[in-house]
Amino acid sequence: MSSDVSNLKDTIIPKSDQLNADQLLGAPMTIEVTSVKRGSTDEQPISIGYVGDNGRPWKPCKSMRKVLIFAWGEDGGQWVGRMATLYNKGDVKFGGIAVGGIRISHLSHIPSDIALSVNSTRGKKEPVIVKRLDATDPVQASRVKMDAAARGGMESLKAAWASLPADHKRAIGGADGCPASYKTIAQQADAKPVVTEEKEIPIVVRETIVTVAPDFKADVGTIADIESNEIPGF
DSSP: OOOOOOOGGGGGGGOOOOOGGGEEEEEEEEEEEEHOOOOOOSSEEEEETTTTTOOOBBOOOOOHHHHHHHHOSSSGGTTOOOOEEEEEEETTEEEEEEEOOOOOOESSSSSEEEEEEEEEEEGGGGEEEEEOOOOTOOOHHHHHHHHHTTOOOHHHHHHHHHHHHHHHHHHHHGGSSHHHHHHHHHHHHHHOOOOSOEEEOOOOOTTTTTOTTTOOOOTHHHHHHHOOOOTTTT
């Protein structure tokens, strides 16, 4: 076992034979596909290997398989060498409980952003937007990371922003720090109620329920500033 404590992420990787949504709690990840194989079960019929998977391939759910086939085509052999940015969507449910699930935010080898609807719970349609990933532009790759992180909420966004090189921060946000557009996405992700089979449960932020009047308006970033106790430069 390594004695290096500079990065403890490896200590929380689940003991599993596949990429797990919990591994994306801190930040999204961009993978490069190395193989596509047929799975052994009807529930997980596709197994996607990627650079550095350490024997834990990504086994996309049905809705994400639809996205991949729509974007990249039916021939899985053609997917090798292509890239996808994955993030943890916290309100994905299993057995009626929100446990999170792996979703796609960006794909390489598409001419432009794509939008489509996929089946959600109880046969409901859910809109999905997948943005184009340009793997040759390092700053654009950081923008991809920020966008995917924002979809996971404010804490995920803060962690992603803190991990960016200083020159990328300047290119993306200038002197203003993290762009308000990402904060808005993160606020919306945090504010989305977790829906059970019977009723909605309000999200509790640090043991405090924040109630806002329907006609309340504020400058973008105000709520984030109150709730997240922002670090300088964010």
